[in-house]
Amino acid sequence: MEFARAVSADAAIAVGAMAAERTLPVDEALVPLLPEGALVRGRSVACSGLLGPSLALAMAAAACRKGSWSAMVDVPWLGVEAAAEIGVPLERFVRVDSCRPDGSVGRDERGDLWGEVLGAVLDGFEIVITRVPPRVPAGLVRRITTRLRSRGGVLVVVGDPGPLSADVVCExxxxxxxxxxxxxxxxxxxxxxxxxxxxxxxxxxxxxxxxxxxxxxxxxxxxxxxxxxxxxxxxxxxxxxxxxxxxxxxxx
Structure with a gap:
Protein backbone atom coordinates (compact mmCIF):
# COMPACT_ATOMS: atom_id res chain seq x y z
CA MET A 1 0.00 0.00 0.00
CA GLU A 2 2.84 2.43 0.86
CA PHE A 3 4.50 1.63 -2.46
CA ALA A 4 1.23 2.35 -4.25
CA ARG A 5 0.94 5.70 -2.47
CA ALA A 6 4.49 6.64 -3.44
CA VAL A 7 3.93 5.75 -7.08
CA SER A 8 0.56 7.47 -6.94
CA ALA A 9 2.22 10.72 -5.87
CA ASP A 10 4.56 10.57 -8.86
CA ALA A 11 1.74 9.62 -11.20
CA ALA A 12 -0.36 12.53 -9.94
CA ILE A 13 2.08 14.94 -11.58
CA ALA A 14 1.37 13.35 -14.95
CA VAL A 15 -2.36 13.29 -14.20
CA GLY A 16 -2.36 17.03 -13.54
CA ALA A 17 -0.48 17.75 -16.75
CA MET A 18 -2.97 15.72 -18.81
CA ALA A 19 -6.17 16.65 -16.94
CA ALA A 20 -7.24 19.07 -19.66
CA GLU A 21 -7.62 16.16 -22.08
CA ARG A 22 -11.14 14.77 -21.90
CA THR A 23 -10.32 11.33 -23.28
CA LEU A 24 -7.60 8.68 -23.15
CA PRO A 25 -6.73 6.64 -26.25
CA VAL A 26 -7.39 2.95 -26.81
CA ASP A 27 -5.99 0.59 -29.41
CA GLU A 28 -7.58 0.96 -32.84
CA ALA A 29 -9.33 -2.40 -32.57
CA LEU A 30 -11.28 -1.19 -29.51
CA VAL A 31 -12.34 2.19 -30.94
CA PRO A 32 -15.65 0.92 -32.45
CA LEU A 33 -16.81 -0.37 -29.05
CA LEU A 34 -16.72 3.02 -27.32
CA PRO A 35 -19.15 5.88 -28.08
CA GLU A 36 -16.37 8.50 -28.22
CA GLY A 37 -13.85 6.06 -29.69
CA ALA A 38 -11.79 6.48 -26.53
CA LEU A 39 -11.95 6.24 -22.74
CA VAL A 40 -13.69 9.28 -21.27
CA ARG A 41 -12.37 10.73 -18.03
CA GLY A 42 -14.71 10.42 -15.09
CA ARG A 43 -16.51 7.40 -16.53
CA SER A 44 -16.45 3.65 -15.99
CA VAL A 45 -16.21 0.66 -18.31
CA ALA A 46 -17.14 -2.88 -17.27
CA CYS A 47 -15.49 -5.84 -19.02
CA SER A 48 -17.34 -9.13 -18.54
CA GLY A 49 -17.42 -12.60 -20.00
CA LEU A 50 -14.71 -15.24 -20.28
CA LEU A 51 -12.10 -12.77 -21.51
CA GLY A 52 -13.22 -9.87 -19.33
CA PRO A 53 -9.83 -9.66 -17.52
CA SER A 54 -7.84 -9.59 -20.78
CA LEU A 55 -10.23 -7.04 -22.26
CA ALA A 56 -9.83 -4.82 -19.19
CA LEU A 57 -6.04 -4.84 -19.59
CA ALA A 58 -6.40 -4.09 -23.29
CA MET A 59 -8.44 -0.98 -22.42
CA ALA A 60 -5.42 0.45 -20.59
CA ALA A 61 -2.64 -0.53 -23.00
CA ALA A 62 -2.66 2.33 -25.52
CA ALA A 63 -2.95 5.10 -22.92
CA CYS A 64 -0.08 3.63 -20.90
CA ARG A 65 2.11 3.49 -24.00
CA LYS A 66 1.44 7.21 -24.44
CA GLY A 67 2.46 8.08 -20.89
CA SER A 68 -0.54 7.39 -18.66
CA TRP A 69 -0.31 5.40 -15.45
CA SER A 70 -2.55 2.43 -14.68
CA ALA A 71 -3.15 0.49 -11.47
CA MET A 72 -4.92 -2.82 -10.90
CA VAL A 73 -6.65 -3.18 -7.53
CA ASP A 74 -7.79 -6.53 -6.12
CA VAL A 75 -7.79 -8.71 -9.20
CA PRO A 76 -5.61 -11.46 -7.64
CA TRP A 77 -5.84 -13.98 -10.49
CA LEU A 78 -4.55 -11.52 -13.08
CA GLY A 79 -0.76 -11.12 -13.16
CA VAL A 80 1.67 -8.68 -14.71
CA GLU A 81 2.61 -11.31 -17.29
CA ALA A 82 -0.90 -11.09 -18.72
CA ALA A 83 -0.62 -7.30 -18.84
CA ALA A 84 2.65 -7.49 -20.77
CA GLU A 85 1.19 -9.99 -23.25
CA ILE A 86 -1.68 -7.62 -24.01
CA GLY A 87 0.72 -4.74 -24.61
CA VAL A 88 0.67 -2.81 -21.32
CA PRO A 89 4.13 -1.31 -20.56
CA LEU A 90 4.93 -2.61 -17.09
CA GLU A 91 6.87 0.52 -16.15
CA ARG A 92 3.51 2.33 -16.25
CA PHE A 93 1.52 -0.38 -14.47
CA VAL A 94 1.15 -1.11 -10.75
CA ARG A 95 -0.67 -3.98 -9.07
CA VAL A 96 -2.21 -3.39 -5.62
CA ASP A 97 -3.81 -6.15 -3.53
CA SER A 98 -5.88 -5.41 -0.44
CA CYS A 99 -7.59 -8.81 -0.45
CA ARG A 100 -6.90 -11.85 1.69
CA PRO A 101 -4.95 -14.83 0.31
CA ASP A 102 -8.23 -16.64 -0.41
CA GLY A 103 -9.26 -13.82 -2.77
CA SER A 104 -11.97 -12.26 -0.56
CA VAL A 105 -11.88 -8.48 -0.78
CA GLY A 106 -11.19 -6.15 2.11
CA ARG A 107 -12.33 -6.79 5.67
CA ASP A 108 -15.51 -8.46 4.44
CA GLU A 109 -17.63 -8.74 1.31
CA ARG A 110 -18.76 -5.14 1.74
CA GLY A 111 -15.33 -4.02 0.56
CA ASP A 112 -14.33 -1.62 3.36
CA LEU A 113 -10.59 -1.87 2.73
CA TRP A 114 -11.20 -2.08 -1.02
CA GLY A 115 -12.90 1.30 -0.89
CA GLU A 116 -10.02 2.87 1.04
CA VAL A 117 -7.39 1.53 -1.32
CA LEU A 118 -9.35 2.35 -4.46
CA GLY A 119 -9.97 5.91 -3.30
CA ALA A 120 -6.25 6.44 -2.71
CA VAL A 121 -5.30 4.94 -6.06
CA LEU A 122 -7.82 7.10 -7.94
CA ASP A 123 -5.96 10.16 -6.65
CA GLY A 124 -2.90 9.38 -8.74
CA PHE A 125 -3.65 6.93 -11.54
CA GLU A 126 -5.52 7.76 -14.73
CA ILE A 127 -6.80 4.23 -15.39
CA VAL A 128 -7.73 1.92 -12.52
CA ILE A 129 -8.68 -1.71 -13.12
CA THR A 130 -10.59 -3.44 -10.33
CA ARG A 131 -13.43 -5.78 -9.43
CA VAL A 132 -16.43 -4.75 -7.33
CA PRO A 133 -17.03 -6.65 -4.05
CA PRO A 134 -20.26 -8.67 -4.05
CA ARG A 135 -21.96 -6.75 -1.22
CA VAL A 136 -20.52 -3.27 -1.59
CA PRO A 137 -22.98 -0.68 -0.18
CA ALA A 138 -24.49 1.97 -2.42
CA GLY A 139 -23.02 4.75 -0.28
CA LEU A 140 -19.47 3.54 -0.91
CA VAL A 141 -20.17 3.26 -4.63
CA ARG A 142 -21.39 6.86 -4.67
CA ARG A 143 -18.21 8.04 -2.94
CA ILE A 144 -16.05 6.13 -5.40
CA THR A 145 -17.99 7.57 -8.35
CA THR A 146 -17.63 11.10 -6.99
CA ARG A 147 -13.88 10.61 -6.51
CA LEU A 148 -13.58 9.20 -10.03
CA ARG A 149 -15.28 12.22 -11.58
CA SER A 150 -13.40 14.78 -9.53
CA ARG A 151 -10.00 13.24 -10.30
CA GLY A 152 -10.74 12.68 -13.99
CA GLY A 153 -9.71 9.05 -14.05
CA VAL A 154 -11.22 6.03 -15.80
CA LEU A 155 -12.44 3.02 -13.84
CA VAL A 156 -12.34 -0.34 -15.64
CA VAL A 157 -14.28 -3.05 -13.81
CA VAL A 158 -13.59 -6.75 -14.31
CA GLY A 159 -16.78 -8.79 -14.17
CA ASP A 160 -20.11 -7.70 -12.72
CA PRO A 161 -20.09 -3.96 -11.84
CA GLY A 162 -22.94 -4.50 -9.37
CA PRO A 163 -24.38 -1.20 -8.09
CA LEU A 164 -21.68 0.78 -9.89
CA SER A 165 -23.82 1.05 -13.06
CA ALA A 166 -20.99 1.29 -15.59
CA ASP A 167 -21.26 3.80 -18.43
CA VAL A 168 -20.17 1.20 -21.00
CA VAL A 169 -20.33 -2.59 -20.67
CA CYS A 170 -18.09 -4.66 -22.96
CA GLU A 171 -18.99 -8.34 -22.92
Whole structure:
Protein backbone atom coordinates (compact mmCIF):
# COMPACT_ATOMS: atom_id res chain seq x y z
CA MET A 1 0.00 0.00 0.00
CA GLU A 2 2.84 2.43 0.86
CA PHE A 3 4.50 1.63 -2.46
CA ALA A 4 1.23 2.35 -4.25
CA ARG A 5 0.94 5.70 -2.47
CA ALA A 6 4.49 6.64 -3.44
CA VAL A 7 3.93 5.75 -7.08
CA SER A 8 0.56 7.47 -6.94
CA ALA A 9 2.22 10.72 -5.87
CA ASP A 10 4.56 10.57 -8.86
CA ALA A 11 1.74 9.62 -11.20
CA ALA A 12 -0.36 12.53 -9.94
CA ILE A 13 2.08 14.94 -11.58
CA ALA A 14 1.37 13.35 -14.95
CA VAL A 15 -2.36 13.29 -14.20
CA GLY A 16 -2.36 17.03 -13.54
CA ALA A 17 -0.48 17.75 -16.75
CA MET A 18 -2.97 15.72 -18.81
CA ALA A 19 -6.17 16.65 -16.94
CA ALA A 20 -7.24 19.07 -19.66
CA GLU A 21 -7.62 16.16 -22.08
CA ARG A 22 -11.14 14.77 -21.90
CA THR A 23 -10.32 11.33 -23.28
CA LEU A 24 -7.60 8.68 -23.15
CA PRO A 25 -6.73 6.64 -26.25
CA VAL A 26 -7.39 2.95 -26.81
CA ASP A 27 -5.99 0.59 -29.41
CA GLU A 28 -7.58 0.96 -32.84
CA ALA A 29 -9.33 -2.40 -32.57
CA LEU A 30 -11.28 -1.19 -29.51
CA VAL A 31 -12.34 2.19 -30.94
CA PRO A 32 -15.65 0.92 -32.45
CA LEU A 33 -16.81 -0.37 -29.05
CA LEU A 34 -16.72 3.02 -27.32
CA PRO A 35 -19.15 5.88 -28.08
CA GLU A 36 -16.37 8.50 -28.22
CA GLY A 37 -13.85 6.06 -29.69
CA ALA A 38 -11.79 6.48 -26.53
CA LEU A 39 -11.95 6.24 -22.74
CA VAL A 40 -13.69 9.28 -21.27
CA ARG A 41 -12.37 10.73 -18.03
CA GLY A 42 -14.71 10.42 -15.09
CA ARG A 43 -16.51 7.40 -16.53
CA SER A 44 -16.45 3.65 -15.99
CA VAL A 45 -16.21 0.66 -18.31
CA ALA A 46 -17.14 -2.88 -17.27
CA CYS A 47 -15.49 -5.84 -19.02
CA SER A 48 -17.34 -9.13 -18.54
CA GLY A 49 -17.42 -12.60 -20.00
CA LEU A 50 -14.71 -15.24 -20.28
CA LEU A 51 -12.10 -12.77 -21.51
CA GLY A 52 -13.22 -9.87 -19.33
CA PRO A 53 -9.83 -9.66 -17.52
CA SER A 54 -7.84 -9.59 -20.78
CA LEU A 55 -10.23 -7.04 -22.26
CA ALA A 56 -9.83 -4.82 -19.19
CA LEU A 57 -6.04 -4.84 -19.59
CA ALA A 58 -6.40 -4.09 -23.29
CA MET A 59 -8.44 -0.98 -22.42
CA ALA A 60 -5.42 0.45 -20.59
CA ALA A 61 -2.64 -0.53 -23.00
CA ALA A 62 -2.66 2.33 -25.52
CA ALA A 63 -2.95 5.10 -22.92
CA CYS A 64 -0.08 3.63 -20.90
CA ARG A 65 2.11 3.49 -24.00
CA LYS A 66 1.44 7.21 -24.44
CA GLY A 67 2.46 8.08 -20.89
CA SER A 68 -0.54 7.39 -18.66
CA TRP A 69 -0.31 5.40 -15.45
CA SER A 70 -2.55 2.43 -14.68
CA ALA A 71 -3.15 0.49 -11.47
CA MET A 72 -4.92 -2.82 -10.90
CA VAL A 73 -6.65 -3.18 -7.53
CA ASP A 74 -7.79 -6.53 -6.12
CA VAL A 75 -7.79 -8.71 -9.20
CA PRO A 76 -5.61 -11.46 -7.64
CA TRP A 77 -5.84 -13.98 -10.49
CA LEU A 78 -4.55 -11.52 -13.08
CA GLY A 79 -0.76 -11.12 -13.16
CA VAL A 80 1.67 -8.68 -14.71
CA GLU A 81 2.61 -11.31 -17.29
CA ALA A 82 -0.90 -11.09 -18.72
CA ALA A 83 -0.62 -7.30 -18.84
CA ALA A 84 2.65 -7.49 -20.77
CA GLU A 85 1.19 -9.99 -23.25
CA ILE A 86 -1.68 -7.62 -24.01
CA GLY A 87 0.72 -4.74 -24.61
CA VAL A 88 0.67 -2.81 -21.32
CA PRO A 89 4.13 -1.31 -20.56
CA LEU A 90 4.93 -2.61 -17.09
CA GLU A 91 6.87 0.52 -16.15
CA ARG A 92 3.51 2.33 -16.25
CA PHE A 93 1.52 -0.38 -14.47
CA VAL A 94 1.15 -1.11 -10.75
CA ARG A 95 -0.67 -3.98 -9.07
CA VAL A 96 -2.21 -3.39 -5.62
CA ASP A 97 -3.81 -6.15 -3.53
CA SER A 98 -5.88 -5.41 -0.44
CA CYS A 99 -7.59 -8.81 -0.45
CA ARG A 100 -6.90 -11.85 1.69
CA PRO A 101 -4.95 -14.83 0.31
CA ASP A 102 -8.23 -16.64 -0.41
CA GLY A 103 -9.26 -13.82 -2.77
CA SER A 104 -11.97 -12.26 -0.56
CA VAL A 105 -11.88 -8.48 -0.78
CA GLY A 106 -11.19 -6.15 2.11
CA ARG A 107 -12.33 -6.79 5.67
CA ASP A 108 -15.51 -8.46 4.44
CA GLU A 109 -17.63 -8.74 1.31
CA ARG A 110 -18.76 -5.14 1.74
CA GLY A 111 -15.33 -4.02 0.56
CA ASP A 112 -14.33 -1.62 3.36
CA LEU A 113 -10.59 -1.87 2.73
CA TRP A 114 -11.20 -2.08 -1.02
CA GLY A 115 -12.90 1.30 -0.89
CA GLU A 116 -10.02 2.87 1.04
CA VAL A 117 -7.39 1.53 -1.32
CA LEU A 118 -9.35 2.35 -4.46
CA GLY A 119 -9.97 5.91 -3.30
CA ALA A 120 -6.25 6.44 -2.71
CA VAL A 121 -5.30 4.94 -6.06
CA LEU A 122 -7.82 7.10 -7.94
CA ASP A 123 -5.96 10.16 -6.65
CA GLY A 124 -2.90 9.38 -8.74
CA PHE A 125 -3.65 6.93 -11.54
CA GLU A 126 -5.52 7.76 -14.73
CA ILE A 127 -6.80 4.23 -15.39
CA VAL A 128 -7.73 1.92 -12.52
CA ILE A 129 -8.68 -1.71 -13.12
CA THR A 130 -10.59 -3.44 -10.33
CA ARG A 131 -13.43 -5.78 -9.43
CA VAL A 132 -16.43 -4.75 -7.33
CA PRO A 133 -17.03 -6.65 -4.05
CA PRO A 134 -20.26 -8.67 -4.05
CA ARG A 135 -21.96 -6.75 -1.22
CA VAL A 136 -20.52 -3.27 -1.59
CA PRO A 137 -22.98 -0.68 -0.18
CA ALA A 138 -24.49 1.97 -2.42
CA GLY A 139 -23.02 4.75 -0.28
CA LEU A 140 -19.47 3.54 -0.91
CA VAL A 141 -20.17 3.26 -4.63
CA ARG A 142 -21.39 6.86 -4.67
CA ARG A 143 -18.21 8.04 -2.94
CA ILE A 144 -16.05 6.13 -5.40
CA THR A 145 -17.99 7.57 -8.35
CA THR A 146 -17.63 11.10 -6.99
CA ARG A 147 -13.88 10.61 -6.51
CA LEU A 148 -13.58 9.20 -10.03
CA ARG A 149 -15.28 12.22 -11.58
CA SER A 150 -13.40 14.78 -9.53
CA ARG A 151 -10.00 13.24 -10.30
CA GLY A 152 -10.74 12.68 -13.99
CA GLY A 153 -9.71 9.05 -14.05
CA VAL A 154 -11.22 6.03 -15.80
CA LEU A 155 -12.44 3.02 -13.84
CA VAL A 156 -12.34 -0.34 -15.64
CA VAL A 157 -14.28 -3.05 -13.81
CA VAL A 158 -13.59 -6.75 -14.31
CA GLY A 159 -16.78 -8.79 -14.17
CA ASP A 160 -20.11 -7.70 -12.72
CA PRO A 161 -20.09 -3.96 -11.84
CA GLY A 162 -22.94 -4.50 -9.37
CA PRO A 163 -24.38 -1.20 -8.09
CA LEU A 164 -21.68 0.78 -9.89
CA SER A 165 -23.82 1.05 -13.06
CA ALA A 166 -20.99 1.29 -15.59
CA ASP A 167 -21.26 3.80 -18.43
CA VAL A 168 -20.17 1.20 -21.00
CA VAL A 169 -20.33 -2.59 -20.67
CA CYS A 170 -18.09 -4.66 -22.96
CA GLU A 171 -18.99 -8.34 -22.92
CA UNK A 172 -16.77 -11.01 -24.45
CA UNK A 173 -18.60 -13.88 -26.12
CA UNK A 174 -17.47 -16.71 -28.38
CA UNK A 175 -13.77 -17.60 -28.09
CA UNK A 176 -11.60 -19.61 -30.46
CA UNK A 177 -7.88 -20.37 -30.30
CA UNK A 178 -5.80 -20.41 -33.47
CA UNK A 179 -2.64 -22.33 -34.26
CA UNK A 180 -3.42 -25.92 -33.29
CA UNK A 181 -3.95 -28.43 -36.08
CA UNK A 182 -4.97 -32.08 -35.91
CA UNK A 183 -2.82 -33.14 -32.98
CA UNK A 184 0.04 -30.75 -33.67
CA UNK A 185 1.04 -27.09 -33.52
CA UNK A 186 0.77 -24.61 -30.65
CA UNK A 187 -1.61 -21.85 -29.58
CA UNK A 188 -0.68 -18.61 -31.34
CA UNK A 189 -3.66 -16.31 -31.03
CA UNK A 190 -7.14 -16.12 -29.54
CA UNK A 191 -10.16 -14.84 -31.42
CA UNK A 192 -13.07 -13.35 -29.47
CA UNK A 193 -16.32 -11.58 -30.25
CA UNK A 194 -17.02 -8.54 -28.07
CA UNK A 195 -20.12 -6.39 -27.90
CA UNK A 196 -20.68 -3.14 -26.04
CA UNK A 197 -23.84 -1.74 -24.50
CA UNK A 198 -24.80 0.46 -21.58
CA UNK A 199 -26.29 3.82 -20.80
CA UNK A 200 -23.73 5.68 -22.92
CA UNK A 201 -24.17 3.35 -25.91
CA UNK A 202 -27.21 4.19 -28.04
CA UNK A 203 -27.27 0.80 -29.77
CA UNK A 204 -25.25 -2.37 -29.06
CA UNK A 205 -22.01 -2.63 -31.06
CA UNK A 206 -20.07 -5.74 -31.96
CA UNK A 207 -16.50 -6.40 -33.10
CA UNK A 208 -14.29 -9.43 -33.71
CA UNK A 209 -10.84 -9.25 -32.12
CA UNK A 210 -7.59 -11.16 -31.85
CA UNK A 211 -6.82 -11.01 -28.11
CA UNK A 212 -3.96 -11.66 -28.02
CA UNK A 213 -2.95 -11.37 -31.66
CA UNK A 214 -0.28 -13.73 -33.08
CA UNK A 215 2.40 -11.15 -32.27
CA UNK A 216 0.83 -10.04 -28.99
CA UNK A 217 -1.42 -7.10 -28.26
CA UNK A 218 -4.88 -6.68 -29.75
CA UNK A 219 -5.97 -6.25 -33.37
CA UNK A 220 -9.26 -6.37 -35.25
CA UNK A 221 -10.32 -9.64 -36.89
CA UNK A 222 -12.56 -9.97 -39.97
CA UNK A 223 -16.20 -10.58 -38.97
CA UNK A 224 -17.03 -14.27 -38.95
CA UNK A 225 -20.62 -15.57 -38.55
CA UNK A 226 -21.00 -18.40 -36.10
CA UNK A 227 -23.33 -21.35 -36.73
CA UNK A 228 -25.71 -21.75 -33.82
CA UNK A 229 -28.18 -24.66 -33.57
CA UNK A 230 -30.87 -24.09 -30.93
CA UNK A 231 -32.45 -27.40 -32.03
CA UNK A 232 -30.73 -30.40 -33.67
CA UNK A 233 -33.05 -30.29 -36.64
CA UNK A 234 -32.69 -26.57 -37.39
CA UNK A 235 -29.42 -24.70 -37.75
CA UNK A 236 -29.31 -20.96 -38.29
CA UNK A 237 -26.58 -18.35 -38.42
CA UNK A 238 -26.88 -15.98 -35.49
CA UNK A 239 -24.54 -13.71 -33.58
CA UNK A 240 -22.59 -15.37 -30.72
CA UNK A 241 -25.18 -13.81 -28.39
CA UNK A 242 -28.11 -15.68 -29.92
CA UNK A 243 -29.41 -12.51 -31.57
CA UNK A 244 -30.09 -11.79 -35.19
CA UNK A 245 -27.23 -9.76 -36.72
CA UNK A 246 -29.64 -6.89 -37.43
CA UNK A 247 -30.00 -6.32 -33.69
CA UNK A 248 -26.42 -5.08 -33.56
CA UNK A 249 -25.03 -1.86 -34.97
CA UNK A 250 -22.70 -2.48 -37.94
CA UNK A 251 -19.08 -1.84 -37.06
CA UNK A 252 -15.94 -1.87 -39.12
Missing amino acids: SGAVRWDGVGAGHGHLRARRVVVRSSGRRVARPRQVDLWLPAPGGGIVAAPPEPIAFSPRPEAASVLSPWGEAPSALSPVG
